[in-house]
Amino acid sequence: MRMTSYIFNFRNIAVVSAIISLAVISEIAVTGIYGNRGTDYKIKEEIDSMRPDIILVGDSMLIPNVNREIFDAKLSELCRRPIKSLFIALGDSTAEWWYLVLKNQIGKSDVSGIPVGILYRADSLTRVESRIGGEYLLYIQRQLTDSEPVFYEKTGDRLFKLKKIFKIYYYRWIISTNILRGWVNMLTSFIPAHPDPKSVLESRFGVGKFREDVVWVKEKQGRYENFEKNLNISFLPDMIKAMRGFAFFVVEVSRNPLNIAEERKDYNLNLQRYQEQLANYLNKNNIKQIFMGNKQALYDSSLYIEHSDHLQPDGIVINSILLAEEIYINIFRSFPLKREN
Amino acid sequence: MFFLLATIVVYWSLKTRIHQNIFLLIVSYLFYASWDWRFLPLVIISTWIDYFAGRRIYDSANPKKRKLYLLFSIVTNLSLLGFFKYYNFFIDNLDSLLTFMGLHPHLSTLSIILPLGISFYTFQSMSYTLDIYRRQLKPVDSFMPFALYVSFFPQLIAGPIERARNLLVQINHERRFNIAQSLDGIMLILWGLVKKIVIADNIAYYVNMIFDLRAPSTLLILVGTFGFGIQVFSDFSAYTDLARGSAKLMGFELVKNFNNPYLASSPPDFWRRWHISLYTWVRDYIFIPLGGSRCSLKRYVFNVLLVWTLMGLWHGAAWHFVAFGLYHALLIILYKLIIKPLIKPDFFEKRILKYIPIFITYLLINIGFVLFRTPSLDNLGMYFNTEALRQSKFDLNVAYVLFCIFLFYSLPFLVSAIFHKYINKIKSNTSKFINFISFNAIATLLLIAIFSRSNANDFIYFQF
Numbered sequence: 001m002r003m004t005s006y007i008f009n010f011r012n013i014a015v016v017s018a019i020i021s022l023a024v025i026s027e028i029a030v031t032g033i034y035g036n037r038g039t040d041y042k043i044k045e046e047i048d049s050m051r052p053d054i055i056l057v058g059d060s061m062l063i064p065n066v067n068r069e070i071f072d073a074k075l076s077e078l079c080r081r082p083i084k085s086l087f088i089a090l091g092d093s094t095a096e097w098w099y100l101v102l103k104n105q106i107g108k109s110d111v112s113g114i115p116v117g118i119l120y121r122a123d124s125l126t127r128v129e130s131r132i133g134g135e136y137l138l139y140i141q142r143q144l145t146d147s148e149p150v151f152y153e154k155t156g157d158r159l160f161k162l163k164k165i166f167k168i169y170y171y172r173w174i175i176s177t178n179i180l181r182g183w184v185n186m187l188t189s190f191i192p193a194h195p196d197p198k199s200v201l202e203s204r205f206g207v208g209k210f211r212e213d214v215v216w217v218k219e220k221q222g223r224y225e226n227f228e229k230n231l232n233i234s235f236l237p238d239m240i241k242a243m244r245g246f247a248f249f250v251v252e253v254s255r256n257p258l259n260i261a262e263e264r265k266d267y268n269l270n271l272q273r274y275q276e277q278l279a280n281y282l283n284k285n286n287i288k289q290i291f292m293g294n295k296q297a298l299y300d301s302s303l304y305i306e307h308s309d310h311l312q313p314d315g316i317v318i319n320s321i322l323l324a325e326e327i328y329i330n331i332f333r334s335f336p337l338k339r340e341n
Numbered sequence: 342m343f344f345l346l347a348t349i350v351v352y353w354s355l356k357t358r359i360h361q362n363i364f365l366l367i368v369s370y371l372f373y374a375s376w377d378w379r380f381l382p383l384v385i386i387s388t389w390i391d392y393f394a395g396r397r398i399y400d401s402a403n404p405k406k407r408k409l410y411l412l413f414s415i416v417t418n419l420s421l422l423g424f425f426k427y428y429n430f431f432i433d434n435l436d437s438l439l440t441f442m443g444l445h446p447h448l449s450t451l452s453i454i455l456p457l458g459i460s461f462y463t464f465q466s467m468s469y470t471l472d473i474y475r476r477q478l479k480p481v482d483s484f485m486p487f488a489l490y491v492s493f494f495p496q497l498i499a500g501p502i503e504r505a506r507n508l509l510v511q512i513n514h515e516r517r518f519n520i521a522q523s524l525d526g527i528m529l530i531l532w533g534l535v536k537k538i539v540i541a542d543n544i545a546y547y548v549n550m551i552f553d554l555r556a557p558s559t560l561l562i563l564v565g566t567f568g569f570g571i572q573v574f575s576d577f578s579a580y581t582d583l584a585r586g587s588a589k590l591m592g593f594e595l596v597k598n599f600n601n602p603y604l605a606s607s608p609p610d611f612w613r614r615w616h617i618s619l620y621t622w623v624r625d626y627i628f629i630p631l632g633g634s635r636c637s638l639k640r641y642v643f644n645v646l647l648v649w650t651l652m653g654l655w656h657g658a659a660w661h662f663v664a665f666g667l668y669h670a671l672l673i674i675l676y677k678l679i680i681k682p683l684i685k686p687d688f689f690e691k692r693i694l695k696y697i698p699i700f701i702t703y704l705l706i707n708i709g710f711v712l713f714r715t716p717s718l719d720n721l722g723m724y725f726n727t728e729a730l731r732q733s734k735f736d737l738n739v740a741y742v743l744f745c746i747f748l749f750y751s752l753p754f755l756v757s758a759i760f761h762k763y764i765n766k767i768k769s770n771t772s773k774f775i776n777f778i779s780f781n782a783i784a785t786l787l788l789i790a791i792f793s794r795s796n797a798n799d800f801i802y803f804q805f
Contacts, residue, residue: 172791179791180749187745195738197745204561204739210553 043088043101047109052086054327055106057098058119061253063089065311066119067320074324079332090139094124094131096155099235100143103242115247115331117290118239121309123274125250126227126234137173150238227277240285249288249331254298254319255309288334290326297322344372349590358515362489365591369494373457376498380456383421388484388491390417391466395473395480395487407474414470418463425456430658458498460655464622466491469505471626478505486512495587499580501598501618508593516592524774526589531778531785533582535753539792541576543750544568546794547743552714560733562711562724564740568747569714570707574602577616603706606698607681608672611706619655623648634677641677646670656713661721665712672705753788 047055054075056062068087075083088101098118106116118125132140132155144151184197231237240248252275282289292298303315311319348368355361374381394414398407423431432449439446469487472478481487490509551557551565581598588595598618605611612620624633631644646667653666715721723729733740767777 176791180746183749184742184745187748188742191741193738195742197742200739200742204736205550205554209555210550211555 043105044109047086047106047111050084050086051111052114053083054114054331055086055088055116056119056251057088057101057106057116058253059089059093059121059124060091060310061121062087062119063091065253065309065316065319066323067316070317070320071324074321075328075332078324078328092131093136093139094127095235095239096132096151097136097139097143099239099242100140100148100151102239104143104145106246107242112245113247115249115327116243117249117251117327117331119251119253121253121255122271123230123278125278126230126236137171150235154233154235154238227274227281231281236281240287247288247331249290250282251290251323251326252293253309254292254295256301256304257299258301258304288330290330292319292323292326295322345587345590352591353518361516362486362512365494366485366489366492369489369492369497372494373492373497376457377454380459383425383456383459384462384492384497385488387418387421387463387466388488390414391470391491392481392484392487394470398470398473399480411470411474415467418467422459422463425459427654427658461500461502462491462497464502464619465504468502468622468626469509472505481509481513493588493593495584495593496595499577499584500616501581501584501596502622503595503618507596511593519592520771521768521774522589522592522594524771524778525768526586527778528781529582529586529589531781532757533579533586535785535788536575536579536582538794539788540750540753541572541579542794543792544572544575544747547746548572548714551743552716556732557724557729558732558736559725559729560740561736561743562729563708564743564747566711566714567707568743570603570710571747571751573710573713574599603703604699605702605706606695607702608669608676608705611702612669612673619652623652627651638678642674645674649673660718661712661715664718665709668709668712672709 056066066087068085072083072085075085088105090097102116102118181197188195188197279289297318298315303312303318304310305312348365352361352364355364370381370384373384391414394410397410401407401410436446469478469480469490473480481490486509489512490503490505493503493508493512496503548565548568551561551568554561557565578599585595585597596618598616600614600617602611602615605614628644628648631647632640633644634641636644649666649670650663651666652669653662653664656662656665711721711724715724767773
């Protein structure tokens with residue numbers, strides 16, 4: 001009796017009501033602040049209105065590592081007719097985002113038959129890490145439709161739908177970042193320099209600023225050990241499926257030679273084996289694979305930003321021209337172009 | 342959390358103390374085995390040795406025999422600890438020394454995994470035989486309660502290091518479910534979760550970035566060390582809170598391991614407030630038997646240096662931990678021999694002046710944490726050289742931003758301090774206390790939901 005009165009007293013009922021109210025308020029507040037971030041078809045609309053001759057998808061290895069104007073000009077020159085390309089890229093994006101873009105944007109657009117390529121690095125085509133939380137959440141959610149069984153199954157985030165009930169949790173990265181930023185901005189306004197916290201931190205803790213051993217340990221962690229296992233839980237088979245009706249191909253980009261140096265021999269042996277298995281798989285599925293990593297012209301570390309795979313302006317020019325040439329040889333010359341009218 | 346909840350439900354549904362103890366022992370062994378089952382026999386061996394030695398010491402009237410059994414316990418426990426924790430450190434340094442002397446022995450190290458919590462449970466187990474030897478404790482009649490005392494799961498991995506006089510006595514007595522004690526336990530668990538998930542893990546992210554830099558400036562290292570001071574306190578005291586809170590839910594009272602350490606007014610005072618169970622262990626079983634402070638000056642200095650070198654080594658088999666211990670030894674010696682005699686006892690008792698020694702102690706303790714956090718002593722040269730010092734002026738803005746971030750994540754401490762003022766008043770009324778805890782639970786869940794990091798770290802003291 002005493003315990004029951006503890007549980008069902010007015011105040012505890014108020015606490016439960018507070019939790020329910022929190023879910024409702026967070027829904028209203030977050031939607032009010034950030035708008036309804038449900039599926040938008042802006043990329044699809046762009047594809048439909050632009051009607052590109054080729055679409056490339058990727059991360060920072062596409063933008064900014066490839067200059068679209070130079071790429072288009074070179075490809076047009078080689079094809080002897082104007083070629084319009086569309087680059088769809090998101091820095092640090094991974095296969096989860098690429099899959100959703102291919103399936104929900106390109107796959108559902110009015111164009112078909114055109115070449116669609118993904119630019120990837122090392123094992124990123126089959127990488128199993130899930131970049132679906134934090135800052136990636138917004139970008140992922142923009143691409144989600146109401147029915148995404150494959151996405152939920154492969155990301156393994158079964159709580160993803162549940163989290164949406166408490167929007168405050170769903171958008172927690174944005175909320176926590178904004179609260180922290182607000183606090184830091186308030187305190188930095190007291191000092192004469194008024195530094196911008198985000199840019200200050202990004203410049204001091206950016207790419208290439210960390211000790212080699214630390215970066216290396218983080219990167220190494222047995223990523224290339226089991227291709228078959230990675231393949232089955234990756235989005236690669238689903239991306240291929242989503243791109244039926246298009247001339248789907250993949251491009252392995254060039255990397256800073258310093259990042260694949262001699263002291264990483266064991267690591268490279270694993271990677272080599274992994275790449276061979278990937279090539280066999282793609283070949284079996286009639287997916288064209290282009291290698292930019294073996295381009296002698298890009299095997300010069302001074303073309304890259306220190307300790308990074310991001311290219312310097314000179315490197316971008318070379319990379320854009322070489323990519324256009326490779327795509328011309330492997331895609332445009334090999335496949336008869338199907339143009340929609 | 343599910344494990345704890347299930348354990349508590351089954352635990353209180355058992356009728357007798359014996360059944361409760363057997364259940365807790367099984368759960369504790371399962372808990373330890375779930376981390377790494379291969380080391381469970383080690384816990385059992387250590388337990389059995391001290392149980393056996395304790396009985397023999399107590400039963401024997403011959404002082405020589407008593408000493409022999411005590412030595413058996415100490416040597417076996419320290420051998421286990423020495424092999425698993427210090428073997429490679431010893432071999433590495435011996436190899437370097439012999440190489441320096443012109444020999445080339447090429448001694449090889451072993452790939453040894455450090456058993457979780459070994460530094461905690463061996464010390465806890467040894468204190469039992471030491472207390473029996475000193476005739477301060479009677480041995481237990483059966484193995485089971487002692488085995489539970491050594492392996493009691495809430496504090497098995499990272500303390501507090503319990504004495505038999507406290508925990509073993511409770512194991513041998515009836516426990517009754519007490520709502521006030523349980524509510525206290527829930528409060529501790531909630532606060533422990535906030536400290537670990539909201540404060541420590543978030544600060545760790547930035548501290549790790551600073552210490553992972555290829556060329557950090559001295560200023561950034563100092564700010565990072567300030568952050569690490571908050572992180573290590575939040576992290577370790579969070580574990581203690583979780584351990585104490587879980588124990589309370591089962592009717593046990595574990596010792597307090599922290600008592601506002603950053604409000605210490607001197608280096609010795611800091612150690613009376615920080616990791617209290619380790620400090621009192623070392624004080625009672627090493628420092629005082631060596632003569633403590635009631636001896637010649639030379640002997641006192643030797644005692645302090647030895648004890649704090651061992652304290653440093655207890656934290657890890659690396660020279661930077663030894664340096665951490667020695668730094669604290671120097672602070673204590675300087676304070677006792679120079680500062681304390683210079684200051685009148687009531688000088689800092691005036692209102693504002695009382696914060697001066699607290700602030701100075703806080704600074705000195707925090708500077709010392711650089712020795713704790715650095716990956717090795719070699720890195721110190723990188724942190725404190727002319728170039729790193731020169732670079733500091735370019736890092737003023739980033740240092741300030743990081744300082745603000747560390748302050749932000751420390752805000753829950755401020756809120757807790759405000760609540761702490763009224764906690765006794767709230768506790769006196771059970772209904773009010775339940776509502777207060779409900780509010781705390783929501784606040785904790787909300788804080789964790791918003792501020793938890795997806796890549797959470799292990800507790801720092803798990804590695805010891």
